[in-house]
Amino acid sequence: MTATANNASATILPFAEPAKAVRDTRPLRLITCGSVDDGKSTLIGRLLWDTKAVKEDQAATLARDSGSQNDLGLPDFALLLDGLQAEREQGITIDVAYRYFATDRRSFIVADTPGHVQYTRNMATGASTADLAVLLADARAGLLEQTRRHATIAALMGIRQFVLAVNKFDLVNYDRAIFERISNEFREFALSLGVRQITAIPMSALKGENVVYAASSAMPWYEGPTLVEALELATVRSTQAGGFRLPVQRVSRPGESFRGYQGTVAGGSIKPGDSVAILPAGTIANVKQIVTFDLVRNAAVAGDAITLVLDRQVDVARGDVIVSLDGQPMVGHEFDAQLVSLQPGGIEPGKRYWLKSGARRQRVTIEPVSQLELSTGNWQPHASVLDMNAIGKVRLSFEEQAVFDTYEQNRATGAFILIDPDTLNTVAGGMITAKRGDLGGIHQTRSADGQRVLLSLPADLAEQLMASELFASRRDETEIRRLTAKQAAEIFTNAASDI
Amino acid sequence: MPLSVQETEVKNPPVSRPPLDPHLKALENEAIHIFREVAAEFEKPVMLYSIGKDSSVLLHLARKAFYPGRVPFPLLHVDTTWKFKEMIAFRDEIAQKYDLDLVVHTNQRGKAEGVTPFTHGSALYTDIMKTEALKQALDAGGYDAAFGGARRDEEASRAKERIYSFRTPDHKWDPRNQRPELWNVYNGMIKKGESVRAFPLSNWTEVDIWRYIQAEDIPLVPLYYAAERPYVERDGMMILAEDPRLQLLPGETVQRGSIRFRTLGCFPLTGAIRSTASNLEEVIAELEIATVSERQGRAIDRDQSGSMEKKKREGYF
Secondary structure, eight states: OOOOHHHHHTTSOTTSOOOOSSOOOSOEEEEEEOOTTSOHHHHHHHHHHHTTOSOHHHHHHHHHHHOSOOTTSOOOHHHHHOOSHHHHHHTSOOSOEEEEEEOSSOEEEEEEOOOSGGGHHHHHHHHHTOSEEEEEEETTTBSOHHHHHHHHHHHHTTOOEEEEEEEOGGGGTTOHHHHHHHHHHHHHHHHHTTOOEEEEEEOBTTTTBTTTBOOTTTOTTOOSOOHHHHHHHOOOOOOOSSOOEEEOOEEEEEETTEEEEEEEOOBSEEOTTOEEEEETTTEEEEEEEEEOSSSEESOEETTOEEEEEESSOOOOOTTOEEEESSSOOEEEEEEEEEEEEOSTTOBOTTOEEEEEETTEEEEEEEEEEEEEETTTTEEEEOOSOBOTTOEEEEEEEEEEEEEEOOTTTOTTTSEEEEEOTTTOOEEEEEEEEEEOOTTSOOSSOOOSTTOOOOOOOOHHHHHHHHTSHHHHHTGGGOOOOOOOHHHHHHHHHHHHHHO | OOOOHHHHHHHSOOOOOOOOOHHHHHHHHHHHHHHHHHHHHOSSEEEEOOSSHHHHHHHHHHHHHHTTSOOSSOEEEEOOSOBOHHHHHHHHHHHHHTTOOEEEEOOHHHHHTTOOHHHHHHHHHHIIIIIIHHHHHHHHHTOSEEEOOOOTTSOTTGGGOOSEEEEOTTOOOOGGGOOOOOTTOOOOOOOTTOEEEEOTTTTOOHHHHHHHHHHHTOOOOGGGSOEEEEEEEETTEEEEOOOTTOOOOTTOOOEEEEEEOSSOSBGGGBOOEEOOOOSHHHHHHHHHTOOSOGGGGBGGGGSSTTHHHHHHHTTOO
16 A cells, blocks of 8 residues: 555546645545445455455354355355344345444445435435445446435535545456546536536446555556545545534532533633633633543534633533634524424424434424435425425524524534424434525525526536535536536627627 | 542543544443433333443443443343353443442243253253343343443354344244334334343454454453463363353363453353464454454354344344
8 A cells, every 4th residue: 555645636637636745544434325236335345355354253143144155255244234134134224224334544334325216315324423424336237317316415514525446446447438438427417416526437346456455466547546545545524623512511510519511512622711602692702621531621622522611701611612702603593494304203393393403403494495306416495395315495482592603614513413393303413504594585695687608618627616615515506517618609609699 | 328429530540541443432431422312202211231351331421421420220141050150250340449239130940940051952942041031131120221332343144133123012023024214313112011122342353342442441350361270172262161050061171271251251161262362452463364253153143144143133132
C-alpha cells in the first residue's frame, strides 16, 4: 500500500479540499450501498478478508455453512455478513450490520446496508452516522436507478465524500473507456447533489483487485488509489469550526457544593472564562470549570463528553442547550425540515408526534409540503401522508420553543427523530433546513415571480456552481442542458431575437 | 452523602495520564454519551457486570461518565456459582474499592434442582443458570434499562444489534423488527414492563478494549495473564483444574502449563489458550497476531450457527 495524495488527486476533482497534511486517525465511518447484484457482500467480505479481519475459526464456520466454495477457494462472503437466520434463509440482507476492520493507518466502521428498495429506511439509518459512502456499480450495467437513489439519500443525509466502486471490472476486459464513461456520468450526477469529493475506482472484488491490493498489471493505466487507500485518505466530519453547542443530558449534583452540566460538545469549543447563553431561556453565564475524570481541563472541543460548571446559579435542565454568545442557533416555534419516513404507517399530516433532538424531547405537528421523486431527483408537491421510505419536505410546528442549527451547519444540532406517541416507535429521521418566520412565511427569499435567467457557462465552471450548497438545495427549480459551444451560441442568438 | 469535587478527588484521585489517541478518545466519548443518556431517560437502570475485561472497561467508563458523582445505578452480577474463584474475589474487591452498589443473583430454583454444566449440558445449563437467572433478577429489581458490555464485532447476530436494544415485557428480542437508530439520537420511550438493553461498547473491537485497558491502567482478573496453572483437556478445550467440583473422566489427567484466558465465563465452559503473555504488553502483542477470534474458547457459541441469536431472542445478553 503506497497511497499518496498525488495519486488520489488523479480522480478527485480539482476543487476538492486538499488532503490534510496530518492524517486523520479517528475511525472513519462509512456506508456501503449498491443494488442487489452489484457484488456488495463480496466487496465487504474481500475488505475484511484482505485486512485480516476474519479469524480462522470464523472462516471455518463459514466454510462449514457455505458448503461449496467459489472458484477462487474463498468462502461465500455473504454468509459472513448476513448474521440473522432470517437473512440466511432468504438470502438477502434485511438490516444494517456494522463491521470493523483496520489497516496500519486507520480503523474503519462499515455500516453494511440492504440493497432492496423496501429497506431504504435501513439505508438512511446507516447513512446518518457515515462520513463517506461507497457506491457500487456493476461495470457491465453502469449506473442503475438504485445507485442514483442511494447516492441521493446519502447526499441528503449529509455525506459529502463518495467513492464509486466500478465492480466486476474483470468481466469487461478492464476496458478503460467503460470506466471513464461510468465515472464521468457518476461525477456529473454526484455534483448535482452537492457532493464534491468523488473518487472512482475500477475493481474486481471477487479477485481482490484494487480493493486492498493494487492491480497495476491488469489495469496499468489506472493511477488512482485502491479502495482502502481512498478510505485512509478520507476526512472525518468535524464541527469544531462553528459556535459552541452543549446539549445538556444531565445535571450532576453529587453534593450541595457542586452543580455540573453533563453532555457531549456538539459543536465549536469552550474554555473557562467564556461567556455562554442557556437556550431556549437565553440566560447568560460564564464558564467556571470544565470537569472530566482526567482532571480539570483547559478546553473542550466538539466530540468531547464533559461536565461544565458555570460561575453563577442559573436554571439549567436536561434538554437545554448551552451555546456561545457568537453564532447562536435558531430558536423558534416553526421550522422547515426534510425527513425520511421509516414505518409502515407513514407520517400523518396534523398528527402530534414526539420529536427528539440532542437531549430535548418535545411535541410537534407535521405538515408535509413535497416529496422527493427518487427516480428523477425532483420534488413533487405532496400534502398528504408520507408513506414508509418516502423522503419529504415538511413544516414543523412546536408547542414550546425549539433550538436548532441547520443540518448543513451542524449534524448534531440539526438532526432529529420522530416518535409515534401510540407505538413509541421511531417513525422518522429528519434534518432541519431553515427556521420559518413568525408569520409563517417562507424564510428564504425566492426569485421574482416567473423570472428566469439563462446562463451559458464553460462545463468546469458550471460544475463548480452546481456543486454549491445553495444550488443543491434548490436543484428542483433549475434546468440543465449539456451542449456544444456552437449549440449554445445558436440558442442565445435565437433567444436574443425573441426579446 | 454530600460530596464536593475536592472531597471526591481525595477519595478516588484521578491520575494524570498522557492523552488518549483520537481513536480511543472517540470511542470513550461515545460510550460516556450513551451512559448519560440512559441514566437520564430511564427510571431504574442497572449495569450487568460479568467481571470480565469488557465489564471492567464498561465500569471504568461509567465512573468517568458520572464523575464527580457516584455511579447512579447498581451493578448486577448473575452468579451461576460456577465462575472462576478469582473472578468472585476480584468482584468483591472492586465493589468495595469504587463504592459501588452490587446486586448478586443466583437462580435458586436451578441450584436446588442441581443444574450444573456437567449434568445438564452447556445449552440447558446456560438457559437456566444464566438466561433464566438474568430475567429473574431484572424482574425482581424492576429495572427498565440494563447496560451490557456486548460488542458488535463479537458475533454475527450482535453485528445487527442497536445501541438501545428494545425488549418485550418477557425480555424477548425481535431482530427483524428493530427500531431504527439514527445519529446519536436514541429513542428511550417504552411502555410499562418493556425494557431496553443498552450497549455503550457496541463499536469497540477486542483490540480497542485491550489498548484502552492499557492506556487507562484498568485492573483485570489475573486469569487474563499467563501463568503456570493446572488444567484438564476435554472436548478440545483446556479447562482450569482447581475447583474440587471438576471430576476427572476416565483417561483424563491434570496437566500443568503456562495458560491464560481470552474471555472469562463459567470455568467448565471456558477454554484456556497456551500463552506466555504474562502482562498487558505481551497480551496485546499476542492479540495483534492472533488468528482465531476470542469466542473460540466459548463452548456455548459452538452448539450451532445462529445459536447466539437464538439465546439473545430468549433474553440472553
